[in-house]
Amino acid sequence: MDKMIEIKNLKKNYGKNEVLKDITETVNKGQVICVIGPSGSGKSTFLRCLNVLEKPTSGKIIFDGQDLAHISEKQLNVLREKMGMVFQGFNLFPNMSVLENIKLAPMKVKNVDEKTATERGKELLDKVGLLDKADQFPDSLSGGQKQRVAIARALAMDPEVILFDEPTSALDPEMVGEVLKVMQDLADSGMTMVVVTHEMGFAREVADEVWFMADGYVQEIGSPEEIFEHPKSARAKDFLAKVL
Amino acid sequence: MNKLKQFILMLVMMFAVFLPLSNLTVKADQTDTSLEDIKKSGKLVVGLSADYPPYEFTAKVDGKTEYVGIDIEIAKKLAKDLGVKLEIKNMSFDSLLVALETNKVDAIISAMNPTPERKESVDFSDIYYSGKQYMVINKKDASKYKSLADFKGQTVGAQNGSLQYNLVKDQMPGTTVKGLSKLNNLVLALQSGKVSGIAMEEPTAKAYVANNSQLLAFDPGFSVSSDQTGSAIAFRKNSPALVAAANKTLAQIKKQNLLDIKYVPEAAKYMETTTKNNTMMSYWTYFAKGIEYTLIITVTAVFFGFILGTLLSLMRLSENKLLHSIAVCYIEFIRGTPLMVQVMFVYFGVGAVIQSLPALVAGIIATALNSAAYIAEVIRSGIESIPAGQTEAARSLGMTQKDTYRYVVIPQALKNIWPALGNEFVTLIKESSIVSIIGVGDLMYQTQLVQSATYKGVMPLFIAMVIYFIMTFSLSKLLNLFERKLNHG
Numbered sequence: 001m002d003k004m005i006e007i008k009n010l011k012k013n014y015g016k017n018e019v020l021k022d023i024t025e026t027v028n029k030g031q032v033i034c035v036i037g038p039s040g041s042g043k044s045t046f047l048r049c050l051n052v053l054e055k056p057t058s059g060k061i062i063f064d065g066q067d068l069a070h071i072s073e074k075q076l077n078v079l080r081e082k083m084g085m086v087f088q089g090f091n092l093f094p095n096m097s098v099l100e101n102i103k104l105a106p107m108k109v110k111n112v113d114e115k116t117a118t119e120r121g122k123e124l125l126d127k128v129g130l131l132d133k134a135d136q137f138p139d140s141l142s143g144g145q146k147q148r149v150a151i152a153r154a155l156a157m158d159p160e161v162i163l164f165d166e167p168t169s170a171l172d173p174e175m176v177g178e179v180l181k182v183m184q185d186l187a188d189s190g191m192t193m194v195v196v197t198h199e200m201g202f203a204r205e206v207a208d209e210v211w212f213m214a215d216g217y218v219q220e221i222g223s224p225e226e227i228f229e230h231p232k233s234a235r236a237k238d239f240l241a242k243v244l
Numbered sequence: 245m246n247k248l249k250q251f252i253l254m255l256v257m258m259f260a261v262f263l264p265l266s267n268l269t270v271k272a273d274q275t276d277t278s279l280e281d282i283k284k285s286g287k288l289v290v291g292l293s294a295d296y297p298p299y300e301f302t303a304k305v306d307g308k309t310e311y312v313g314i315d316i317e318i319a320k321k322l323a324k325d326l327g328v329k330l331e332i333k334n335m336s337f338d339s340l341l342v343a344l345e346t347n348k349v350d351a352i353i354s355a356m357n358p359t360p361e362r363k364e365s366v367d368f369s370d371i372y373y374s375g376k377q378y379m380v381i382n383k384k385d386a387s388k389y390k391s392l393a394d395f396k397g398q399t400v401g402a403q404n405g406s407l408q409y410n411l412v413k414d415q416m417p418g419t420t421v422k423g424l425s426k427l428n429n430l431v432l433a434l435q436s437g438k439v440s441g442i443a444m445e446e447p448t449a450k451a452y453v454a455n456n457s458q459l460l461a462f463d464p465g466f467s468v469s470s471d472q473t474g475s476a477i478a479f480r481k482n483s484p485a486l487v488a489a490a491n492k493t494l495a496q497i498k499k500q501n502l503l504d505i506k507y508v509p510e511a512a513k514y515m516e517t518t519t520k521n522n523t524m525m526s527y528w529t530y531f532a533k534g535i536e537y538t539l540i541i542t543v544t545a546v547f548f549g550f551i552l553g554t555l556l557s558l559m560r561l562s563e564n565k566l567l568h569s570i571a572v573c574y575i576e577f578i579r580g581t582p583l584m585v586q587v588m589f590v591y592f593g594v595g596a597v598i599q600s601l602p603a604l605v606a607g608i609i610a611t612a613l614n615s616a617a618y619i620a621e622v623i624r625s626g627i628e629s630i631p632a633g634q635t636e637a638a639r640s641l642g643m644t645q646k647d648t649y650r651y652v653v654i655p656q657a658l659k660n661i662w663p664a665l666g667n668e669f670v671t672l673i674k675e676s677s678i679v680s681i682i683g684v685g686d687l688m689y690q691t692q693l694v695q696s697a698t699y700k701g702v703m704p705l706f707i708a709m710v711i712y713f714i715m716t717f718s719l720s721k722l723l724n725l726f727e728r729k730l731n732h733g
Contacts, residue, residue, distance in 0.1 A: 053636050073645070081642030091637035095656050104651060105641035150637075157641055 002029040003062075004161055004192050005050060010059035012045055019045045021216035023059070027161070027194055032187045034203035035196045036227075037213035038239050043196045046213065047163050050194065051083045052076060064160075081109060084154030084162040088169050090146040092138040098125065098149050099134040102156045109157070117156075124152040128182050144175030148182050161192040168199055200243055204228055212236045278483030279326075282350055287329040290319045291349030293337035295427050295696035297451040298511035299355040299475070302697045305514075309530065309693070312514045314447075315353040317507040318372060318477070318497065322351075325493045333603070335683035336425040338405035339588075341366065344480055346596040351490070352478040355445060357407040359472055367483055369490040371474030373503060375446035377411060377466040382434060383458050389441060392464045395419045401430040401439035408443035411466050425681075426692055431456070432701035447508075451515055527694045527704075531711060534690030537604070538715070541676045541686060545611035546669050552612065553619030558649070560624055571620070578617035584678050586610045591682040607679035607686075615672055622668060626661035627653055659730055666723035670716045677712075687711060 005027040012020040019042045027033055035043050048054040050061055052068050061068040063079055071079075093101050102121040106112040112120070125131045128148040138146055147167055154162055164183065168176045180202050187193060187206050197203060203210055203224060210227040212220040214235045220227060228244070231237045282288055292315060294300045300313040311332050323330035333349050340352045344366060358368035379400075381389050389395060396418040402409035404423040412421040422439050424430050431452060433439045441464075444452075449461035477494075479486050497503060559571035578586070590613070591606035630653050638648040658665075680689035691708040695701055 051640055053640065077639075077642050077644055079642075080640060083640075085637075085640035087633060087637060089631075089633050091631075091633035093634065093637070093652055093656075095659065105638075105643055108647050108651060109642045153637075153641070163640075 003027075004029045004031070005194075006060070006062040007050070008060040008062065010046070010049060010061065011057045012042075012049055012054060013057045019216055020049065020056075023218055025211065025218055025221070027192065029160075030190050030192055031208045032191075032193045032206055033195065033209050033211060034207040034224075035194065035211045035213055036198070036200070036203060036239075037219075041213045042216045043213050044165055047165050047194060047196050050163055051080055051085055053085075077109075081105075081157050082160045084157060084159035086147070086150050086154055086162060086164045086167050088166040090138075090143070090150045090170070092146055092149055092153070094138050097135050097137055098130065098141070101138065101149060102153045105153070106156050120156060121152075124155050125149075127155075127185075128152045129178075142175060143171045144178045147171065147175075147179045151179075151182055151186070155186075161194065162186070164193060164195040164197070166196050166198065168197070198243070200228070212239070214239065276483055276485050278350075278479065279485035279489055282326060282328055282486070285328075287331050288319070288323045288326060288351065289331045289333060289349045290323075291333045291335060291340045291343050291352045292316075292319075292354035293340065293426075294332075294334045295692065296337075296355055296448050297515050297696070298447050298508060299445075300353075301515070302693050303514040304526070304697075313511045314373065314503065314507045315355060315475075317502075317510070318494075319351075319353045321497060321502075322353075322477070322490055322493045325496075326489060333683055335603075336681055337403055338425050339592075339681065339683075341405070341478070342588075342592050344478060346592045347480075347599055348592065348595060350479070351486075355448075355475040356478050357472050357474065358476045358478075359407060359410070362478070365481060366478045367481055367487050369477040369479070369487055370494050371476050372494045372497065373447075374474035376463050377408060377443060377468055377473070378446045378449035378461045379441045379443055379464040380431075380434065380449045380452055380459055380461045381441045383460045385440065386460050389464075390462070392416050392466070395440060395464075398440040399438070401433055401442040403427055403430065403444070407468075407472055408445070411468065412443050415466055426695075427452075428692060428695035428701055431459075434459070435701070451512075455515065527698065530690040530694050530697075531687065531707060533685060534687030534708075535711060535715070537685045537689075538673065538676055538687040541604070541608050541611060541679060541684070542669070542672050544608050545615055545676065546672060548608075548612040549615035549619050549668075549672075550665075552616035554623055556616060556620035557623035557627065560620065561627060575617045575620055578614055579621075583610070583614050583675055584681065586614055587678050587682060603679075603682045603684045607676075607682060607684040611672065611676055611679065614675075615668060618668055619665065622661050622664045623657065625664075626657035629660050630656050662723070662727050662730060666720065666727070669723070670719055673716050673719065674712060 003026050007023055007025045010020055010023040011018070023046065035046065037043050045054055049056050052061065056069045059069065064082065066075065066079060068076060068079060093104070096104065099118065099121050102124060103117040106117045106120065107114065122131060122134060125134055128151060130145055130148055133141060133145065138149070141149065167183070168179050171179065176199070180199065183193070183195070184206055207224050209221060210224050211218050212227055219233050220231065220236050227236065228240065231240055292300045294302050294311050298313050300311060300315045302309055303312045305312070311334065316332070319330055319332065333343070335343060337354065340354055341362070343349045344352055356362070358371065379389070392415060395416055399420040399422050400412050400416065401422045401424060402412050404425045409421060409423050412419060422433065424433065427444065427448070430439065430442045434442055435458065453459045453461045477490050479490070556571045556575060559567040560575065562568055587607060587610040590610040591601070591603060595601040595606055634652055634656065635648055638652045676686060677688035680686055680692065683689065687708055691704045694704040698704065
């Protein structure tokens, strides 16, 4: 299988606090990886290191043949286009309509013309089931709708991989389903995805691989069956006993 | 440690500004090219404080405001004899010597007494007029004050930096001296009982009394030497050629007795006419002009202050240590010094390097530089109020830092800080009144002109207050309207 992201000896400290201790893993093309683990285990930090929103203290993040941790700001911007991200708090731009949220980056970063960007934006909104909300502002949307717009916004840049940082954690329970549905469709279409999540059901059903993180390390990797039915490490057993 | 470094950097920056200035003033007085310089430039710039009738004051001539009085006539004659045009700069009396030394004016003709102290820093012509030193009091106190000794335990007013100020201080032990820069305000102080008397020159004292029936003037018996009583023209140090030319003109005036037969009676006539039509309505053009200048200064200062302020706030938020430190130093320094000092520094200090800097431009520059520091902090707080997630979302889409600021952060920040920015604008309308001290014709300055032209103190102030309030209040309302639109859009 082709490699999408190679993580080599990734470490991240905040002062003396070591959040990521030493991570070496590979994300393959087309894979859906769910990262699970207890709070404070470094899952989100790990994900944010992948597109260098957090600068790794040491180690390499190899994507498209380049080490993201050691390239210029300019090159990093180019590579970030290909690596979408969906946040727990949606982070939609409140001063723009839904459609403008989606059009902004393609037009400013890729210089796509207004007409093409609008067409593509509407197509994506249709895909996440929100075409009728195109001209509304984010404030008037529900949490689930906001997150679907955020996914459409990430897709508008035609990324090769999308990072999801606890995409359903800020949602009311009845809205989790609509977001997971969109993510499942995306997985089915062959998108490479790295998903930090507490939705064990989703991980079990959609993931190709589950990474269990604790104490700044990836402790265990396996298929959903392996991790959920036969966890090897004591940390994983302990964690799963609590959440399942 | 970091704070210490910033402090040192600030000191270094200040020295960098001051050193070239001090060099320049030293260089200025070497050879005497004073006369040639003026002939070359084709104009004689005379500084004066036009609140001192009958020497210099303002009057309406054919509907236009003009400077009139004995000193003005002498200035006109001197310019004519030199074959150049006359330009008059009106400013507060205590700014005149600085203005002369920093080349803002070529001469001071402002009833200035050639005291030994002043002679050390400037050259004087011969004395062209000398009057006695009088005391002006409220008429109702006529029986109370008859000599200098009667003022014991009282407060007596005098114009700042004037001979009279020193006389009161030296010859009236037990009397407190209160210095103000404008005679109008001193008269106000007298009438409201803040001071018991005002020391001023005989002709001026008589002029005030002639126009205000509640006042009385008398000679309290100051002992003054002959070189202190008279008025003379002041020039920059080491300009004997110019002094000689001026003495020639003064000698002619004396020979033809122009003062007694022409200048003084004319001045008296102007004073009478102004007294006759000194209703406030007839001075509405003054206030209109003042509003115009105040608005020009404020709008221009806000405009440039906003541009510079945005730049400073971005510098302050920048990861570049040097840019950050420069911005911090600038903002802290400007916010830590009074606008009044900044205005005078720009006009007299920076103006010493750039000779042709007009007072209006200096006033605008100082106000803009000042408001930039405050606007920078407003913008910074606005930018910092935008959640980090907004930047992260934009950056994760591949947008550059610049585009992220431009399309995502700044538009949202502006919306948040709109009320604070509007406030700054409103504040600036009021604060800009400070520029009147360097003679910019803003509303406050015009108000002072009206005060001296009408011999009325309170009414012009009241009108100015109402005008300022109308301006700030309607601006606030206008900004509210915009704010509501912004929130809907």
